[in-house]
Amino acid sequence: MKNALITGINGQDGSYLAELLVEKGYNVYGIMRRKSVVDYGNVEHIKDKIHFIYADMTDVVSLINAMRISQADEVYNLAAQSFVATSWEQPLATAQIDALGVTNMLEAIRTVKPFCRFYQASTSEMFGLVQAIPQCESTPFYPRSPYGVAKLYGHWITKNYRESYGLYACSGILFNHESERRGKEFVTRKITDAVARIKLGVQEYIELGNMDSKRDWGHSKDYVYAMWLMLQQEQADDYVIATNETRTVREFVEIAFSKVGIAVEWSGIGVDEIGRDKATGKEIVKINKDFFRPAEVDILLGNPAKADRELGWERKISFDELVERMVNNDMELVKKEIAYNSL
Template identity: 35%
Template sequence: MNKTALIFGVSGQDGAYLAKFLLDRGYSVYGTSRQTYIDNFYKLNISHLVHIFNVNLESYFEIEQLIISINPNEIYYLASQSSVAMSFKLPAETIKSCTLGLLNILETCRNHQVKTKIYNAGSSECFGDSLGIPICEKTIFAPKSPYAIGKSSSHWLVQTYRDAYSMFVCTGFLFNHESRLRPDTFVTKKIISTAQRIVAGSKETLILGRLDIYRDWGFAPEYVEAMWKILQAQEPDDFIIATGVSYSLKDFVINVFENLNLDWEKYTRQSEEFFRPNELLVSRADPSKAEQKLKWRAQKTMPETVKCMLYELDK
């Protein structure tokens, strides 16, 4: 029998790649989206295969009706405001988007004794600045933004419902992962898009905030496989999903411009306008648990991911 998956936040980068990954494995895929614009589906040639619903995540009734009608084998909760910078401007909306929809899903499954496996999208931001020490699943949370607070709260919901009600619910703490589907509001895609316009003849300057921040950048299509593997495990558990290699934002910029044979210093400058109120300087990961228990390991680190973004590759 084919499995059925319900993806909350299906039209974003991760949702679209996850939908394609599941469709390729014979799943029937349903999803929710705040957007009627589903360009990512057209880019992946799956627009005719995903059943999309517009649901108010803050409405228990709407989520209950959707889950009961679909009766999915797996639920993936990816529906949250995902920009750290934007979370400082929209703190209440960001925290609600991380938590209320997930809570309504958990309550629906508990109240109706639905045995669906549930994946929650956590974030490396939950752990704050590790001061260069690799983050593992036992690292204490130290959120530094409204987004990180929301993601930390969502995981505490996961822990509570898993422990109190023996539900199969898991969190994947995904470190930064990029692709051609990223919107230009993300700094990685902003760098890529600006450099491509410059090489095509634009006279603009790339303006950035701090260049000395370190992140673990991976390739999004690989990370959705990790999400799926988390729900295929025998027991519910939580996992760090990352490459294990961190680079500075300066390294990222240099890599992009070198790929296009451009002098990065000629076309970039820094501005305090793009400094965050509370910046996470160094983010490093220890993804060994995922490799040991899920047999999952990232194949692409930052340099390979940059090339995939520049040349719009999905593998």
């Protein structure tokens, strides 16, 4: 029976990964930061199957302690300040967690159990101002946010520890992956939550930023399986995990509304663009220039050929099913909220 240590276990990816590893018979350990109120987040439903350890990515001593307690055979580093907008407001905190935190975890592994296998959650945001379309493992990086820059450090320090110390350390360059468990600060969940509220009559419209941004969207459940596959290989390597399909934010909005029977009709250009309910003429989408990034990332499109070929990985949940799952989940959540508020 293997031991696995997951940082960021109560987030979207951490919860799906924990479910996968529990199902495969692992002893699962999860790192949590101490708070005044204990919050298990997305792993509330399986908290009794997880061994929790209090630690912090900025405190190497606590990570060494976590390694000693867990005696992990596999470490999945999913902890991060992962919201791009926040990285502009908190660039130093983002760097401490997303960059130096990776080094702290690698040092903890090297100190306690150097034969442990390590997975680093890298990101397509490292490509930023893309130098090639689609992006693959050899595409040059050009991050366009403090988040992307910090993640690039984490990516390269992982590669350096692999090559310098012989650690089994690999990075998954994961493109955008969403789910019903995504936080509402992210645009996809913001959209599906608003769609449910507008459909149920408790919200009039949603405000969004750049509608022309193109992203490669998959489902988190498929992507955490790729993480696990990476640590089962004979040699450590880095892999792009993506769908090789791209859609605009506008397309996401249209499909999400279509799942509740609303057709969106557009008028205007740029910040003056308006989305209306085709049946009623009501304004349901407005553009807010405050939601535009200081430096935009216009298109992200990943080529997962290497992962398909070497890992045998392929996505199972289509884009349409992803959106449908998110909308249906938010419809149920908002209905429960309305019912509770009416008591």
